[in-house]
Amino acid sequence: MSDSASAPVPRRPGGDPPDSPGSVGMTCARTLQLATGQNPFALEMGGSVGPIHVEYETYGELSPGRDNVILITHALSGDAHVAGWDADAKKTGRLWRLKHPGWWDDIVGPGKAIDTSRYFVLCANFLGSCYGTTGPMSDNPATGRPYGLSFPVVTVGDWVQLQARLLDALGIDRVHTVVGGSLGGQQALEWALAFPHRVERAIVLAASPRLSAQGLAFNAVGRQAIMKDPHFHDGDYYAIAQPNHGLAVARMMAHITYLSEEGMHEKFGRRRRRQQRSGFGVEFEVESYLDHQGRSFVERFDANSYLYITRAMDYYDAAAKWGQGDLVQACRRIRSQVMVVSFSSDWLYTPAQCREFALALCRAHKPVTYVNVPSRFGHDAFLVENQTVGHLLHHFLKTPPPGSS
Amino acid sequence: MSDSASAPVPRRPGGDPPDSPGSVGMTCARTLQLATGQNPFALEMGGSVGPIHVEYETYGELSPGRDNVILITHALSGDAHVAGWDADAKKTGRLWRLKHPGWWDDIVGPGKAIDTSRYFVLCANFLGSCYGTTGPMSDNPATGRPYGLSFPVVTVGDWVQLQARLLDALGIDRVHTVVGGSLGGQQALEWALAFPHRVERAIVLAASPRLSAQGLAFNAVGRQAIMKDPHFHDGDYYAIAQPNHGLAVARMMAHITYLSEEGMHEKFGRRRRRQQRSGFGVEFEVESYLDHQGRSFVERFDANSYLYITRAMDYYDAAAKWGQGDLVQACRRIRSQVMVVSFSSDWLYTPAQCREFALALCRAHKPVTYVNVPSRFGHDAFLVENQTVGHLLHHFLKTPPPGSS
Structure with a gap:
């Protein structure tokens, strides 16, 4: 990894050290087997997988009434690994987890917006992930070798069904809140649609009920970059070299979509790392940033997982699945309080798309809180605008459950 | 090439057959040597090239007063090959030129907006091009082998200087109008700045005085896709396989930036080519479109040229070059009538950037016509909104030259 002079930005500020009162401290992931070879897990698009082991983390204590569960979808x-410091990172x-706490450490911890001294917080790696x-x-x-592309296509719906199975295994019937951003926000929505009676509150950050044509296009090019890498070998690369070049290109491109034009202008402009021209190497600050993002990503991610997850993102269409194409009809299923948060400069899941979703909830006569947060951080804002997001979460978590008055 | 069911769109409509009264007919490119090994052409970033042969096309007749020249910058x-049908395409x-007329055939021809029965129209391939x-x-x-990456870095300024040398060779002192879109628009601007007394009118379509940080980022990722292709071989690939995968990925990504989100939504939405799921192959219409663009581009373009040209695009900064960073100061040099045309959904050279340029001209007390054309076609609009663009050109070409009272 290049120790790039231009630190990767935007990024959440710091996070608490493990011994801070605001940190959940050192964390240990757990793993639970939720399907077996004999009893595989049936998938939305057909086929099944078994065995399935799910890696998850929890913070805080489950209340005696089991009514304080906040499910975070990544x-x-x-x-x-949402918060705190991974005790097993070396093992x-x-x-990379030695350098940073969990990805939402600013939001999740004792006394924070998602207060782990009050709530039992749970997050599970989804099926197709490369993190356990x-x-x-x-x-x-069947082969004793890595699945590669013989792994079946998975969907947002599958992830939610498997999370429900995890909750079943933990003896949790209802969740106080399900919350996620981006693809995590689509899972939060899917939870409210698939299990209306198990979700009291759903918080959808920087996500809409389906990806735009432009979003499909970016995902397609990212996958092409991976699949055209000669090291890809039809996904059967684990014993040999990884398609890291393709994965890095996919990630670099994706990072452009995570920032906004104005945010990039402000942060990098046309500034150069060095004044002399370098031909086609890293010269502008923005090139250095993307180069760093590409390099660090390939150290921590799997190219096949990238294919499966982006395809799940492509396929998700709440209206098609639950409302025969009509989003209002789909929303009629919902029994949760819903908060939708968009970010003004997000052009991946745009404010217009989020507003359309919020309006569909209104038209379905469902309670909805919609906030468009002014931000220059683009799609990344849901991980960067922690003060605003924390404030919104803190208050929304106090919303009485539907039908309580 | 796949005979994609989903025709590549948006595209200009058709173009005239060679025997139509609106067509310039069959065209033959000419080549002129403008630098020799003994007298090489000195470059803006240092170094020199020689010999240089420039391929160009002309349409219409040069008037006896040599005052009817319209220079088009690509x-x-x-x-x-701006208009008509290439007589030498097979040779x-x-x-690919057998299937389509020149890229601006709807605008350039007898009786068209750029009327070749009235004007002498000229366009030259720029230095670093792969078209002659x-x-x-x-x-x-020096080696008897293709330059590859030993070719020196070229700039928009170099292109304009070389075009001036071409005009010198053709005995043309002043041009009635220089006009171009996108990177061609930056050349039109550079003409007005570098040769204020040789340009009566400059028309800048879908271009601004410099590329944004986001534009730099997209170019950087495109180049990375090419340079990380294992067939790239540091640019020394001509005798062997070409880095076509990388070039295709770069082009696919670039095409996303040429369309607008709304245009993509309207044209492709989330429609599928086939209903059954295809794993990671082409499934959505928008994937088919991009796939087609990638495949067809590698048949007609050179990866090294892509690197050099995008870098020239990165480097161009009219304010830095001509105004010590101050665009208004740079604009004070201009002696031409200038028309700036932006397109409402263009997010590569945005209306805001174009407006900023127009305002700088105003502040420099220079005549300027600025139009923001409402369009859903994004950056491609300058090649698609032919009726509007033709109308604007037709009228602006009649603007009296500066100082004519």
Whole structure:
């Protein structure tokens, strides 16, 4: 990894050290087997997977009434390690976690917006992930070798069904709140649609009920970059070299979509790292930033997982699945309080798309809180605008459950 | 090439057959040597090139007073073949030209907005191009082998200087109008700045005085896709396989930036080519479109040229070059009538950037016509909104030259 002079930005500020009163401290992931070879897990698009092991983390204590559960659903490159410091980072070789706490450490912890001294917080790696839950890197029991592309297509719906199975296994019937951003926000929505009676509150950050044509296009090009990498070998690359070049290009491109034009202008402009011209190497600050993002990503992510997860993102369409194409009809299923938060400069899941979703909830006569947060951080804002997001979460978590008055 | 069911769109409508009264007919490119090995052409960033051969096309007749010259400057993937049908397409192996007339055939021809029965129209391939003018594909006289990356860095300024040398060779002192879109628009601006007394009118379509940080970012990722292709071989690939995968990925990504989100939504939405899921192959219409664009581009473009041209695009900064960073100061040099045309949904060279340029001209007390054309076609609009663009050109060409009272 290049120790780039231009630190990767925007990023959440710091996070608490493990011994701080605001940190959940050192964390240990747990793993639960939720399907077996004999009793595999049936998938939305057909086929099944078994065995399935799910890696998850929890923070805080489950209340005696089991009514204080906050389920967090993670995004494309996220994982179950939401807060605190991974005690097993060295053992599992996830060395990047030595440098940073969990991805939402500013939001989740004792006394924070998602207060772990009050709530039992849970996050599970989704199916197809490369962070412990069964995925294309896992051994296919039929061959004894990694699945690669023989892993079946998974969907946002599958992730939610498997999370429900995890809750069942933990003896949790209802969740106080399900909350996620981006692809995590689509899972939060899917929870409210698939299990209306198990979700009291759903918080959808920087996500809409389906990806735009432009979003589909970016995902398609990212996958092409991976699949055209000669090291890809039809996904059967685990024993040899990884398609890191393709994965880095996909990630660099994706990062452009996570920032806004104005945010990039402000942060990098046309500034150069060095004045002399370098031909086609890294010269502008923005090139250095993207180069760093590409390099660091390939150290921590699996190219096949990237394919499966972006395809799940492509396929998700709440209106098609639950309302025969009509989003209002789909929303009629919902029994949760819903908060939708968009960010003004997000052009991946735009404010217009989020507003359309909020309006569909209104038209379905469902309670909805919609906030468009002014921000220059683009799609990344849901991980950066922590003060505003924390404030919104803190207050929304106090909303009485539907039908309580 | 896949005969994609989803025709590549948006595209200009048709163009005239060679025997139509609106067509310039069959065209033959000419080539002129403008620098020799003994007298090489000095470059803005240092170094020199020689010999240089420039391929260009002309339409119409030069008036006895040599006062009817319209110089067209082409964009990234464009060429000197602006209008009509290439008589030499088979001979030169440019077979794609058998299917389409020149890239601005709807605008340039007898009786059209740029009326070749009235004007002498000229367009030259720029230095570094892969369409006949000397570039990285050409033989380096020092080695007898293609330049590859030993070709020096070229700039928008170099292109304009070389075009001036071409005009000198043709005995043309002043141009009635210089006009171009996108990277061609930046050349039109550079003409007005570098040769204020040789340009009566400059028309800048879908271009601004410099690329944004986001634009730099997209170019950087496109180049990375090419340079990380294992067939790239540091640019020395001509005798062997080409880095077509990387070039295709770069082009696919670039095409996303040429369309607008709304245009993509309207044209493709989330429609599928086939209902059954295809894993990671082409499934959505928008994937088919991008796939087609990638495939067809590698048949007609050179990866090294892509690197050089995008870098020239990165480097161009009119304010830095001509105004010590102050765009108004730079604009004070201009002696031409200037028209700036932006397109409402263009997010590569945004209306805001174009407006800023127009305002700088105003502040420099220079005559300027600024139009923001409402369009859903994004950056591509300058090649698609032919009726509006034609109308604007037709009228602006009649503007009296500066100082004519």
